[in-house]
Amino acid sequence: MTRIFIQEVAVRDGFQIEPRFIPSEEKIALIDALSTTGLAKIEATAFVSPKAVPNLRDAEQVMRGIRRVPGVIYSALVPNARGAERAIACGADELNLVMSASETHNRKNVNRSTAKSLEGFQDVMRVVAGTRVTINGTVSTAFGCPFEGAVAPERVLKFAERYLELGFHGITLADTTGMAHPLQVEALTAAAVARFPGAELTLHFHNTRGMGLANVLAAIKSGARRFDASLGGLGGCPFAPGATGNICTEDLVHMLQAMDYDTGVDLDGLLRIARKLPSIVGHEVPGQVAKAGKITDLHSEETPS
Amino acid sequence: MTRIFIQEVAVRDGFQIEPRFIPSEEKIALIDALSTTGLAKIEATAFVSPKAVPNLRDAEQVMRGIRRVPGVIYSALVPNARGAERAIACGADELNLVMSASETHNRKNVNRSTAKSLEGFQDVMRVVAGTRVTINGTVSTAFGCPFEGAVAPERVLKFAERYLELGFHGITLADTTGMAHPLQVEALTAAAVARFPGAELTLHFHNTRGMGLANVLAAIKSGARRFDASLGGLGGCPFAPGATGNICTEDLVHMLQAMDYDTGVDLDGLLRIARKLPSIVGHEVPGQVAKAGKITDLHSEETPS
Numbered sequence: 184m185t186r187i188f189i190q191e192v193a194v195r196d197g198f199q200i201e202p203r204f205i206p207s208e209e210k211i212a213l214i215d216a217l218s219t220t221g222l223a224k225i226e227a228t229a230f231v232s233p234k235a236v237p238n239l240r241d242a243e244q245v246m247r248g249i250r251r252v253p254g255v256i257y258s259a260l261v262p263n264a265r266g267a268e269r270a271i272a273c274g275a276d277e278l279n280l281v282m283s284a285s286e287t288h289n290r291k292n293v294n295r296s297t298a299k300s301l302e303g304f305q306d307v308m309r310v311v312a313g314t315r316v317t318i319n320g321t322v323s324t325a326f327g328c329p330f331e332g333a334v335a336p337e338r339v340l341k342f343a344e345r346y347l348e349l350g351f352h353g354i355t356l357a358d359t360t361g362m363a364h365p366l367q368v369e370a371l372t373a374a375a376v377a378r379f380p381g382a383e384l385t386l387h388f389h390n391t392r393g394m395g396l397a398n399v400l401a402a403i404k405s406g407a408r409r410f411d412a413s414l415g416g417l418g419g420c421p422f423a424p425g426a427t428g429n430i431c432t433e434d435l436v437h438m439l440q441a442m443d444y445d446t447g448v449d450l451d452g453l454l455r456i457a458r459k460l461p462s463i464v465g466h467e468v469p470g471q472v473a474k475a476g477k478i479t480d481l482h483s484e485e486t487p488s
Numbered sequence: 489m490t491r492i493f494i495q496e497v498a499v500r501d502g503f504q505i506e507p508r509f510i511p512s513e514e515k516i517a518l519i520d521a522l523s524t525t526g527l528a529k530i531e532a533t534a535f536v537s538p539k540a541v542p543n544l545r546d547a548e549q550v551m552r553g554i555r556r557v558p559g560v561i562y563s564a565l566v567p568n569a570r571g572a573e574r575a576i577a578c579g580a581d582e583l584n585l586v587m588s589a590s591e592t593h594n595r596k597n598v599n600r601s602t603a604k605s606l607e608g609f610q611d612v613m614r615v616v617a618g619t620r621v622t623i624n625g626t627v628s629t630a631f632g633c634p635f636e637g638a639v640a641p642e643r644v645l646k647f648a649e650r651y652l653e654l655g656f657h658g659i660t661l662a663d664t665t666g667m668a669h670p671l672q673v674e675a676l677t678a679a680a681v682a683r684f685p686g687a688e689l690t691l692h693f694h695n696t697r698g699m700g701l702a703n704v705l706a707a708i709k710s711g712a713r714r715f716d717a718s719l720g721g722l723g724g725c726p727f728a729p730g731a732t733g734n735i736c737t738e739d740l741v742h743m744l745q746a747m748d749y750d751t752g753v754d755l756d757g758l759l760r761i762a763r764k765l766p767s768i769v770g771h772e773v774p775g776q777v778a779k780a781g782k783i784t785d786l787h788s789e790e791t792p793s
Contacts, residue, residue, distance in 0.1 A: 287789060329787045362783040364746040365705060392783060393695075393739040393776040397702040400670060426780035434698040441669040471698040475731035478667040478697060482634045484592060 184445040188409040190224035190385060191217055191432055193460075194245075195260055197417025199229065199236050201464055207241040209463055211248040216456045217414070218252040221448040222432075226279060226411075229260035230269040246273035258319065262293060264306040271316055277352075278311065280304050281321040283359070284339045285328030292323065301345060308350055319353035320346035321387065326371065327362030336371050340378060353383035355411065358398070361391020361426070365401035372405035387411040388430045389418070390469070395430035396438055403444075410435065414453075415460040415468030427469040433457045437472045450477070489750040493528035493714040495690060496737055498765075499550075500531040500565055502722025504541050506769055512546040514768055516553040521761045522719070523557040526753040527737075531563045531584060531716075535571035551578035563624065567598060569611035576621055582657075583616065585609050586626040588664070589644045590633030597628065606650060613655055624658035625651035626692065631676065632667030641676050645683060658688035660716065663703065666696020666731070670706035677710035692716040693735045694723070695774070700735035701743055708749075715740065719758075720765040720773030732774040738762045742777045755782070 194214055198205050214227055227249060233240035246259060251274075258277035259270040267278055282300040283289035289297050304320070311318060325339045343354045356375060358368075368386070375384055386402045386409070388395045399410055412435045418428030436448045457473040499519055503510050519532055532554060538545035551564060556579075563582035564575040572583055587605040588594035594602050609625070616623060630644045648659045661680060663673075673691070680689055691707045691714070693700045704715055717740045723733030741753045762778040 291789070327783060330789055332784070332786050361780065364743060364783065366747045390698075391776060391780045392742060393701055393736065394743050396698055397705055397743070400702055400705070426776055431698065437697060438669060438699050438702070442671045471696060471731055475666065475696045478632060478669065479637070481637050484596070484635055 184443060185403075186408065187403065187439055187444045187446050188223035189432060189436060189446050189448055190226070190409060190411045191222045191414060192226045192387075192411045192429060193414035193417045193432070195226040195229050195239065196411075196429055197413045197415070198464075199238050200419060201238055201417075203465060204238055205463060207244045207248065210241070210245050213414075213456070213463065214245070214249045217453075218250065218255050219449075220452045220456070221446070222255060223409070223447070224256040224258055224277070226258045226260065227275070229262075230266035231260070231262050243269065243273055246270065246275060261307065263303050264310045267307045267310040271311065271314060275316065277317045277319055278307065279319045279321060279355070280307060280351075281323055282342065283323040283328070284334045284342055285324045285331045287330040288324045288328045288359070291330070297342070301349075304346075304349055317352035318350065319355060319383070319385070320349075320351040321355040321357050322346075323357045323359040325356040326358040326367055327360070329360045329362070336374060339371065340374060343375060343379060343382075347379060347382055351382075353385060354379060355385040355387050357387035357411075358389055359387075361389035361395070363388060363398050364394055365397045368398045368401040369405050372402045372407050376406035383409065385409040385411055390416060390427045390430050391419075392426075396435065399430065399435060399438075415457050415464075415470040415473065417460070417464065417468055431470040431472075434470055434472050437477060441478060489748060490708075491713065492708065492744055492749045492751050494737060494741060494751050494753055495529035495531070495714060495716045496522055496527045496719060497531045497692075497716045497734060498719035498722045498737070500534050500544065501716075501734055502718045502720070503769075504534065504543050505724060506543055506722075508770060509543055510768060512549045512553065515546070515550050518719075518761070518768065519550070519554045522758075523555065523560050524754075525757045525761070526751070527560060528714070528752070529561040529563055529582070531565065532580070534565035534567075535574040536565070536567050548574065548578055551575065551580060566612065568608050569615050572612045572615040576616065576619060580621065582622045582624055583612065584624045584626055584660070585612060585656075586628055586662075587647065588628040588633070589639045589647055590629045590636045592635040593629045593633045593664070596635070602647070606654075609651075609654055622657035623655065624660060624688070624690070625654075625656040626660040626662050627651075628662045628664040630661040631663040631672055632665070634665045634667070641679060644676065645679060648680060648684060648687075652684060652687055656687075658690060659684060660690040660692050662692035662716075663694055664692075666694035666700070668693065668703050669699055670702045673703045673706040674710050677707045677712050681711035688714065690714040690716055695721060695732045695735050696724075697731075700732075701740065704735065704740060704743075720762050720769075720775040720778065722765070722769065722773055736775040736777075739775055739777050742782060746783060
């Protein structure tokens with residue numbers, strides 16, 4: 184059985200765009216529940232400006248309040264050295280640094296050039312020096328930019344290479360706005376696997392145009408083994424109102440389990456948590472399996488047809 | 489470029505379960521619009537009992553009222569010889585006969601055993617004898633039954649074989665309640681392609697658990713070239729409230745086009761029609777690309793991020 188590692192991002196990537204603030208205790212309870220399901224990594228919060236992302240203004244409380252389960256990596260997004268200091272002070276295992284492959288998207292997302300982003304990452308590396316904290320670098324818009332369109336694969340790979348030169352442990356190729364299609368995923372993943380055999384490679388897909396799970400299978404075919412996903416399919420893209428967001432963790436685990444992959448995840452436990460999510464966020468979520476049930480859930484014949 | 493044929497089922501498979509009756513003129517206008525987009529086949533209605541499916545009680549008006557576009561096959565679902573007579577009288581090009589591979593599902597769906605269903609199909613063959621009308625036979629629950637669970641592939645293939653012995657032109661393997669996963673699809677499709685090289689083979693998927701488009705790619709890998717899909721992803725399963733229904737035509741065409749398949753379909757035209765669908769049915773629909781736009785639709789830099 185091929186082992187696939189599932190990394191949960193709902194609490195950061197999903198909650199950051201929720202219209203209402205999720206109380207810190209609810210975030211902590213959710214992370215604690217998720218910690219027991221066999222997920223490999225949980226991106227717990229972001230140490231960013233409370234003005235930029237008010238929903239994650241409780242990063243310290245959350246990171247300090249969770250009950251750590253051995254074996255689970257608790258990561259946090261940080262934008263700069265100051266964020267790294269805060270995250271490390273709260274005991275984050277890993278820092279996630281994000282830069283877009285597209286200049287336009289990077290400028291709009293973090294208000295600087297990619298060259299300036301890379302400079303800032305060097306400052307972060309100085310902060311983590313001597314600690315056991317690992318660094319993951321995300322290349323956003325790796326499969327296309329909503330402003331610039333196509334992004335050259337070589338540009339994406341060059342940034343990933345630069346990450347490794349800086350001493351990063353992992354690389355995430357992120358389809359930030361759901362523009363990837365399976366042929367493209369197959370090609371870029373194969374190139375990354377061949378070029379960075381020693382790096383921990385993660386693929387981060389969105390289901391914005393319905394291709395999310397198909398893209399996962401294309402990436403697995405090319406050697407990827409780690410995927411970000413979001414409970415309930417929370418998250419999304421400000422440019423696509425009504426469109427779905429990140430690929431849904433429980434739908435992903437359900438598919439992979441049906442296909443005999445070993446995710447290490449307790450699907451029933453995950454589904455129980457996923458079914459509480461609408462009441463936490465106050466609205467329906469895109470995940471399908473929590474509504475439809477697993478393919479192995481049978482109906483009694485008395486169910487009305 | 490590999491040619492993939494897209495067959496639209498929203499007007500039958502989708503509309504039949506809509507809570508409100510869609511006026512005949514709206515059905516006709518929708519079919520007429522769809523006819524110009526390059527779809528290979530349109531399942532226009534069902535000649536069934538108006539009591540059983542009140543929403544399709546206008547089968548005659550619809551089938552007689554549409555403007556035929558040469559090259560498009562207009563099919564109709566019929567349950568028996570009487571339905572076949574009605575459909576032929578209105579000029580249907582093809583009749584779709586449906587039976588479940590699962591005894592339990594067949595009994596619940598059409599209230600008879602599979603043996604009785606096959607007997608009834610012989611009556612239909614007598615009605616079409618001497619006409620130019622072709623017959624497509626659907627094997628429902630081909631990838632699993634919501635009551636019985638797993639369905640043996642050999643059982644599905646036996647029914648398909650029986651269809652061809654009866655003189656059917658085409659076979660549809662239908663994942664009626666969205667239980668198929670890509671590995672299973674790859675295997676059953678490969679077996680069907682190998683065993684029935686002369687038959688027109690269609691795969692009919694639902695996106696109930698998010699695997700719809702991944703299943704299409706698995707089927708293409710095994711040689712399938714024809715797919716049913718539903719505008720907006722209309723349709724669904726009575727056992728999964730809130731779950732999505734058939735795979736979405738415009739999302740399917742969008743993915744296949746991005747992957748350089750030749751669907752023959754005008755995606756922009758299809759999207760224009762899909763965007764009117766919520767106002768026809770009076771509610772939101774699951775399709776993603778109509779909301780998010782195509783991957784090639786770029787945003788101006790002035791769009792708020």
